[in-house]
Structure formats: structure tokens, C-alpha cells
Amino acid sequence: HGHHPQKAGKLTFETVAPNTLDQVSIPAGYRSSVVIRWGDPVVPGAPAFQIGNQTAAAQAKQFGYNNDFVGVVPLPGCGGDRALLVVNHEYTNENLMFPGFTTLDALGVEQLKIAMAAHGLSVVEIERVGRTGEWKPVKGRKLRYNRRITALETEFKLTGPVAGSALVRTAADPAGKIVIGTLNNCSGGVTPWGTVLSGEENFNQYFVGGDGAPADAKPKLARYGISTTARYPSDSRKWDRAQERFDLAKHPNEANRFGWIVEVDPFDPEGRPRKHTAMGRLKHEGANVIVAKNGKVVAYMGDDERFDYLYKFVSDKKYIDSDAPWARKHNLTLLESGTLYVAKVTGDSDPAEIDGTGKLPADGRFDGKGQWIKLVSGNTSFVPGFTAVDVLTFTRLAGDAVGATKMDRPEDVQPSLRTGKIYAAMTNNTNRGVGTNAKPDEANPRNANKHGHIFEITEDRGDHTGTGFTWQLPIVCGDPAAADTYFGGYDKTAVSPISCPDNVAFDSAGNLWISTDGNALGSNDGLFATPIEGKERGHLRQFLTVPKGAETCGPFITSDDKSVFVAVQHPGEITGASVEKPASVWPDGGFAKPGVVVTWHKDGRPIGS
Ligand code: FEO
Ligand code: CA
Ligand code: CA
Numbered sequence: 001h002g003h004h005p006q007k008a009g010k011l012t013f014e015t016v017a018p019n020t021l022d023q024v025s026i027p028a029g030y031r032s033s034v035v036i037r038w039g040d041p042v043v044p045g046a047p048a049f050q051i052g053n054q055t056a057a058a059q060a061k062q063f064g065y066n067n068d069f070v071g072v073v074p075l076p077g078c079g080g081d082r083a084l085l086v087v088n089h090e091y092t093n094e095n096l097m098f099p100g101f102t103t104l105d106a107l108g109v110e111q112l113k114i115a116m117a118a119h120g121l122s123v124v125e126i127e128r129v130g131r132t133g134e135w136k137p138v139k140g141r142k143l144r145y146n147r148r149i150t151a152l153e154t155e156f157k158l159t160g161p162v163a164g165s166a167l168v169r170t171a172a173d174p175a176g177k178i179v180i181g182t183l184n185n186c187s188g189g190v191t192p193w194g195t196v197l198s199g200e201e202n203f204n205q206y207f208v209g210g211d212g213a214p215a216d217a218k219p220k221l222a223r224y225g226i227s228t229t230a231r232y233p234s235d236s237r238k239w240d241r242a243q244e245r246f247d248l249a250k251h252p253n254e255a256n257r258f259g260w261i262v263e264v265d266p267f268d269p270e271g272r273p274r275k276h277t278a279m280g281r282l283k284h285e286g287a288n289v290i291v292a293k294n295g296k297v298v299a300y301m302g303d304d305e306r307f308d309y310l311y312k313f314v315s316d317k318k319y320i321d322s323d324a325p326w327a328r329k330h331n332l333t334l335l336e337s338g339t340l341y342v343a344k345v346t347g348d349s350d351p352a353e354i355d356g357t358g359k360l361p362a363d364g365r366f367d368g369k370g371q372w373i374k375l376v377s378g379n380t381s382f383v384p385g386f387t388a389v390d391v392l393t394f395t396r397l398a399g400d401a402v403g404a405t406k407m408d409r410p411e412d413v414q415p416s417l418r419t420g421k422i423y424a425a426m427t428n429n430t431n432r433g434v435g436t437n438a439k440p441d442e443a444n445p446r447n448a449n450k451h452g453h454i455f456e457i458t459e460d461r462g463d464h465t466g467t468g469f470t471w472q473l474p475i476v477c478g479d480p481a482a483a484d485t486y487f488g489g490y491d492k493t494a495v496s497p498i499s500c501p502d503n504v505a506f507d508s509a510g511n512l513w514i515s516t517d518g519n520a521l522g523s524n525d526g527l528f529a530t531p532i533e534g535k536e537r538g539h540l541r542q543f544l545t546v547p548k549g550a551e552t553c554g555p556f557i558t559s560d561d562k563s564v565f566v567a568v569q570h571p572g573e574i575t576g577a578s579v580e581k582p583a584s585v586w587p588d589g590g591f592a593k594p595g596v597v598v599t600w601h602k603d604g605r606p607i608g609s
């Protein structure tokens, strides 16, 4: 393997300027290629993709739509040159998938099933190209791990206190233990034991018939964004036409079977992935795990909705740091039982100084203290009026009851393995301070927050299992020329504009990498990197941009720092676009396809150098 002339950690890449190009733009000296895109074969025997000639059976063997989370799990014994790429497929853009699309109502049942099969996850064996940082799917060898997990037909096992309870029993599953499919898998994380966690996010949009649900279920459905007054909410995908279970008038508990953290073991291609009810039910963006000093594992999680909450889960059992099969079997149970907390935060400045403009308070920082409020531990509820099963199934209502802090859309939350500090992307909240909505506070300081911010948590005494923490906002996003932005106190003339942070990741040196969704400054979305410790804290610069209409997902930096993977999600997602009139033709020309891209330095240097 090539030598490393430059140590990982120094971010010396040439800044990529904001743009609206229909391409992936990268710094000079770097190369990038598409690893896999929508329709590419995953499972052996997958038919070649042909637009307009799609079937659900084919899609269930091909790479799904709207890739979001990207995890790269090394294959043991392969010298770092082979790995399993695990990717979420969050949702579908039917207008960009089906030629001649008019309305969702006009889709045939087979097309609905294609969309269902295009949701879920893919597991794809990949290999390094030569000695570079480029990776490609393995071809022509036995692909024992390749797998599609879909919303259409994959069986999931419920674990934890809610499994088997009355709230998750249905006509098709009277025992309340096996769920078909996973929905709206957004971000996620790779665990220390080599599995992938995936968040079921905006599951509301798949259901209809909330108006006909039982009266006692309605407030709970409503708190999760499911209409209880219209049979067909305007945002509904109306999958009840393909599978009756999505009709809540007939199957009101089906909605309770989504909104969980899913754990997929990519080394168990036949096994049922699990939904861990002990981690609570929300619009999960994702979950990222760190091993605490005492050996318990702690997962940090965000509920991506305006004015929703930050959570953490602490396992009952301790991680065993061994690859031995018995140890891995033990580690696979860690997320099945534990304690769930929600965050309540206060600022240390006079609230009168938080005027909604983003002006820093007199102490020069948006910062303060926080508390993790215990909601439930095993079968014991700490929320008056809620059973443990209630807390876990209707976690948002439990958070409401204990007065958790309403945040500006908590997206990806990830601990730095270098410092133990935790970074959460608050993507935006244009309703903050508007009308009767919650006013700005020191942790969410801007009215009508268009551009979002980064929230940094430092656990007291570095104890991830504890209940006290301090926090700061190291970055308040937007145009650095605007007075309402903050970049760790760094010289703002040297930083890139950034808007709507969504996913966060770290390289091995601990630099913070941030990808964006919905750039409200008008340019395409992208990937940014910044040192987060020391003098250069906040020296944030743009590393990559994605094509028109796309969101930048992933990102994932390999442990050797040679490759960064991003998912180009929904290229060409612009109002009025179609297969025939695409707003993007990335990556192959003709029409747009979501795809996963890997970027590396041509000389094998660490990503960011
Ligand atoms: Fe699917 Fe919260 O982004
Ligand atoms: Ca302060
Ligand atoms: Ca996201």
C-alpha cells in the first residue's frame, strides 16, 4: 500500500465554491466515481435495470431509491480491501421513477409495489480498486452477503418491552412480534460490533384512514403527524391500495410498528433485522453508539421534527471488546434492554439577551447546561400516567410530559470517538418564534431559523451514562457575511457558506464533517469539513457539492481515511420535474438516478488533505 506523505488531520484541501452545477464537484487532486446507483444489481440474478420496464420483483433485487445513510463495514480477514456497503433507501420520487407519471392515484398496484421494493436497505459487497481509495461492487464472485431489505416483504423482529404488547398486535401478526418492512430509513450508524443502525423517520406518510382510527388512538397518531380528520391526507402515499395494512381504519396498530431504530447485521444475510423498542418510537433520524467508560453502550438519537427532542439510550449490559462469536452474540443483544432519556437544556446567559436575531449574548457564546431526563428503564416508567410500553411507543408524548426542550429539528447525532463530545445537527426550523410557536432560546437562538446550527454536548466527567452535560453551539449556519452566523469564533472571511446541516461524521483525526439538505442560500447541497478542537475550531470549508436538486447524505469516511462515501439523494427533485423533463441527468445522462459516490485523493493522501 502507498505511503502516507501527509498525516491525517490537517484540512488543506482546496475549497469547492458554491455552485448549481449538475455534477459532483470535488477539490483539485481528488477523484470520484459512482459506486452504485438506483437499479444496479444487488442480489445475484437481478435483471438489468430498464426505465419504463420495471417490476417489483426486479426492484427487490436491485439497488433501491433515494440512498441516505451509508455505512462501510470491513470484511474481516480481507486486509481492508473488501467491505460491506450498507445503505438506507429512505423514500421514492415516483415522478422521477416512472415515465408518464401523472399522479400517485394514477399509479398501478405494481408501481406501488415497485416503490415499496425501492424502500429499505441494500447490503453490497465492495472491493478496493487497486491500491487507491476507490471502491467498486464485487462482481463474478459468490456474493453471500448481498441483500435487499424492503418495505414490501422483509420480515423484522420486534425486540424489547413493546414486542408482543397489545399496541403492536395486528390481524396479520396477532403475537405482535414480526413486522413486514421498514419505512423511511433516513440516517444511521455503524456499531462497534459491526452492525448497522437505521432510523425509521417520516413513517406517517405511508398511512391512510386515521380519521377512522379508534378515538383513543387519534391523539397519538396526530402527535406523529398522521391526520385523524382526513381519510387521505394530502401527503399520503396511499399504499393501502397495495397492502391493506396501511389503512388505519382497519389496522390501527400498524402505525405503532414503525418509527423504531432498526439493527441490521450485514453478516447474517438470512436473519431477520430487528426493531429495538427499548430505544423509543419517534421520527428517528438515526442512532450512533459509543462505548462508555463503564462498558455500557450509549446511543444518541434525534427526532427530526420542528420542536422535537434529543434522546439517548444507555444499555443495561456491557460491550465485550472481542470478535469471538460468543462475544458478538452478546453484543447483538445490547440494544434490546436499557434506559431511555430525553434532553432538557438551559442557557447560561440572560434570556433577555436571546432576541431571536442570532446576536451572541454578552458572554460571547450560545452555551449552557443540560439534563438527561429518565423516561423509562426496562419495564419501569418514570413518566406519571404512562406505562413503560406507553413511554416507548408514544415517546414524543412522554417527552412532552416531562418538559423536554423543543429543538430546531434534531437530525444526525454522533459522538466523536476522539473526544467523546457529541455533535447534533439542528437542520432548521422556520417556525421558531413564529406566531404562538416556541420562542428562541439559547440552544435554538434564531427566529424562523432557515439555516440551522450544530449543537455540541459534553457529558459531565466524560461519562456517557450520566445525566448532566454542558453544551455549546460551535457553528450557527448561514452566509458567513451575515451577522447571525457563528463559526467557533474563527475568522468568518475564511469559511464557506453552509445551510441546513443534516448528517455529521468524523475522520480518524476527529475533524467534523457535515453534509447538508436543502441549502436555503440557493446553491446545491454539499459536504463540509472543519476542525472542531483548538485554534481552528469553526474553520469550516466546503469539500464537495452534489448535483441539482440533490441532498448530500452519508457521509462516511473509512477508518484508513483514504475514502469518503456520500449518498447523492434525490437528484433532480425539483417541482415539475419528470423522467421526460428531468431537472438533473446525473449520473448517466437521460434522467436522474440517486447513487452512492466515493471520493479519494489521487495520490492516496488522507481525505481532507
Ligand atoms: Fe430524512 Fe431527517 O432527514
Ligand atoms: Ca451564553
Ligand atoms: Ca436526514
Ligand code: CA
Pocket: 187, 188, 412, 414, 503, 504, 505, 554, 555
Ligand atoms: Ca453520521
